[in-house]
Amino acid sequence: MPDLEPVDPTTNAHLRGRFAPTHSEITVEGLEVEGTLPEGLVGAYLRNGPNPKFTPLGSYTFPMEGDAMVHGTWIEADGTIRYRNRWVRSKGMAAEERAGKALFGGLMTPAFVDPSLLGNDPDPGWPFKLDPFINVVRHAGRHLALTESAPGYEITSDLDTIGRFDFDGRVKGMCAHPRIDPVTGDMVLFTYDVEAPFLSWMTIGANGDLTRGPTVIDGVDEGYMVHDCVITERYLVLTLAPVVFDLDAMMTGGDVLAWKPDLGTRIACIPRDGSPVQWVHTDPFFVWHFGNGFDLGDDVVMDFSWWSSFSLGPDPDKRGAFARATLHPSAGTAEIEHVEDVPGEFGRIDDRRTGREHRYVTVSRKSPRGGDLVPGEFDQLARYDMATGECKAYDSDLVFGEVVFAPRQGGTDELDGFYVTYGTDRAAESSWLVIWDAASFPADPVAKVRMPQRIPNGLHGNWLPAEG
Template sequence: MSTHTPPRFDPTRVPHLLGSFAPVTEEVDVADLEVTGEIPAALDGLYLRNGPNPRFTPIGSYLYPIDGDGMLHGVWLSEGRARYRNRFVRTPALEAEERAGRALWGGLASMITPDAEQVGPELAGTFRDLPDINVVRHGGRMLALAESACPFRIDANLATVGREDFGGALPAGITAHPKIDPVTGEMTVFCYGLEPPYLTWSVIARDGTVSRGPTPVDGVDAPMMIHDMALTDRYAVLVLAPAFFDLGAAMEGGSFLAWRPEHGTRVALIPRDGGTPRWAADEAFWLWHTVNAYDDGPGEDAPVVLDYVQWSRLTVGGAPEDSEHQVRSGLVRARIDPAAGSVARTLLDEARVEFPRVDDRRIGRRHRHAALATGTGREDLLTGEYDAIRWFDTETGTARVWPAGDLSVGEPVFAPEPGQDSEEHGYWLTYATDRTDGSSWFLVIPAEDPASGPVARARIPVRVPLGLHGCWLPTDGG
């Protein structure tokens, strides 16, 4: 479908294009950031974060967090000093729009695509690449990740190398939240599609070669959105909430995602050795992000423990129009019984939270601490905006909080102290933007006493829009 006349759409009325979310267009390099406090000398590496950042004013529609060009924001740390660089992920669509000087593709909800006269025959009628959600380093590649498509490879200076299909072994791509086993070095990925097979999983070995190609997950008979996954020693864990793609409705001006709670939520435990998936079922709930998972005992029938941020239903772009269904979130632990096919859920923390992270060295194993973005209760924050960081202790059931005041904070990422294996020895890193003046900061928070707040704040001389996911990439490759 293509058209030169987009439907009525006013981007100045879209909250996620304003304030702390407003996109930036300038790519900058700053050699030496001004630092308040002291950056630990042990931190040597790159903190890198991705996020949606439209290069041009959107047309047709804009849905946060799905739409938007990817922009990478990096802070390099060494010997207590910090430097900053940001770069767009340069997709073919972004380059075509730069030649035109305006947006040519609409948001996903509008179904606007350019014709051959505007962009040439190869791009005509196609949907734009959106590698704007996450970034990961594995097997010698640094990848900017999309929702369910081929990622884009990035070099050490954040320049875009090009679309990555892993030597043709994963032509449909992967989703934005692969999981890397810290013991084996394998990266397990999944991908969903609009046509059969609707869901596949794959494995990329430590050296970057695809050791298991796209493997269909039996028991999935309709296109569904699945944002994140978890990993245990035995299983890849996928939560299939009842969020179904409906292209027919989208073509007629309706929503391309339909929430159908009558179908309930199912959990697929996919044996990493290639065995038959085991299923469990429960009442409907939605999750954007998992915290972590692990096997609770030996044997194939041992329960799987999954911690995640639970939402009562799916929303995209803001609160649902149906005010009778208030959306609720919280930190939840699910105990999944593979033999009985059942799920027992326990609310661990009822605070409004999102963007959960653990020490990545604990992925697939028992963890003690989870860090999450949270709110202090103020009512002027938008969906996806948080003004505090919360650390939940799974052993004691208690939480510590650092209120950020006028700062809107992003996802916290753990940087271990070199030579230490403890979750308490390291630092939590994030970007934050001041809602009063638009200034942005890079924060370093000690894991030993996170509620005490940052030990260092590096001033970013340009605004860093609120974004999505990132990672800590130590110089030694660990």
């Protein structure tokens, strides 16, 4: 393959401005609070995202690549707040640090790196680099930085890298969006591949053991990109939108992911007890993120961000909506209702309702004045009441991504807590941890914690309540 030139950051919207990577790993205590820090909000907000250490080679496609960096803000019981950020030092990143430059090409321009540069124990995925930049979760005492269809990386509670996490080689890949059952404590995951077996699932028990090893899902005959999932008490539900891997096109400079609407969208309802898979068939649509799913009698209900098609670049014909699907697994059919024909992303609920019926879903989206925002940025937080159909929205003067729910200590109601995210001003100069009171939403945030450095736009994170 030809030598790849470095990407020009001035021509890539996801390498400049509010997306520009930071190169400072810092630890700062005693952060300044504007407003009043909520009583009973004790824990850590961790958020992952792509943050290239070296100028990418050939291409850079957000949100599909980039070195992982986790940002954390800890709120202590005495009201003190600290911040810390660290790269997740994968084997591929370590090889590039030794070389002092990028070695791997981008997703659209793979480079076959000399294996001798990667060390004796390279990450799987060559010619691509394993980048665990999409999500960060805590389960069974472990903190895991996750990506798609590759092993995760374990990090400490203070964000230092421990190493690749694959159950001693028993797990070839994990997903970026595992679902943790709040009743059983099980973490349910899946993984896809470009070669058979194309789709598998597994379970990590509440104690951290691999209680169900990778289990092949029958009926999948090519590689599909499946980003997110839902669980219910009975099922793991995987939505196979017609986005398939085209390796021949990739090797000749084309798109590695092809939209094939003639295939329709298939939804796998996978009984968690190991019974046979039930398939639901619908017209083609694409989904990045789900808010939640739950059983309703014999049916399954899912709330999610619906898209009319898939593309990684601009597509003026693509439409978005917030939608609710009702699946009938035994009949193999579904109905999809557009709750509101307004595009948005990053649907979140009170995670204590995962797999069970919920009432509220928050979604990040663009306000009417957000036309200058880059894809992946939002300046409006919308909350849907799924019982009444009402939507409340807050237009922010900051730009943010995903917003998570942090329950108040001792609280049980879905609104007895706070919405939390990082936000950055439009000039890309300063960032804050923003906190809304869910009960008074859409009132102004009750507190903004000034961050000691700008935090680049990122992807997914979670609120981790203090343990003990």
